Amino acid sequence: MQSATTYYQCQRCGNCCRWPGDVRITDDETAAIAKHLNLPLQDFIERYTHLNANRTGLSLIEKPNGECIFLEGPNHCQIQAVKPHQCKGFPNEWQFPGWRSVCEAIEMPSPAS
Ligand code: SF4
Ligand code: SF4
Numbered sequence: 001m002q003s004a005t006t007y008y009q010c011q012r013c014g015n016c017c018r019w020p021g022d023v024r025i026t027d028d029e030t031a032a033i034a035k036h037l038n039l040p041l042q043d044f045i046e047r048y049t050h051l052n053a054n055r056t057g058l059s060l061i062e063k064p065n066g067e068c069i070f071l072e073g074p075n076h077c078q079i080q081a082v083k084p085h086q087c088k089g090f091p092n093e094w095q096f097p098g099w100r101s102v103c104e105a106i107e108m109p110s111p112a113s
Contacts, residue, residue, distance in 0.1 A: 008092055014075030014076075022059040024086055035082075048069055
């Protein structure tokens with residue numbers, strides 16, 4: 001009947017884009033973002049990525065203030081159309097410690113219920 005699962009509806013506050021930590025990108029996402037930015041793959045990798053903390057793949061670099069390199073203004077993602085799965089999945093698929101104090105998402109009944 002009714003699912004008790006909670007769904008968090010993003011309010012696009014941009015706070016998670018300012019949270020320090022790796023934004024990991026898969027090989028497919030790396031290629032898609034490079035294409036979206038009209039950059040050769042190697043140029044994109046050199047300018048906008050670094051080896052992630054576990055040295056298992058690439059992550060987006062951060063600005064000196066710690067926010068994501070692709071955050072423009074308070075809440076505009078410059079690669080919204082091709083943003084990584086990690087970004088799309090927060091906070092419904094994964095959460096970081098203390099996330100609820102910074103995330104403005106609203107609790108809703110699950111869309112699937
Ligand atoms: S890629 Fe976009 S959605 Fe993901 S952290 Fe950066 S600005 Fe935010
Ligand atoms: S912190 Fe929460 S509400 Fe704000 S943009 Fe990120 S997911 Fe959406």
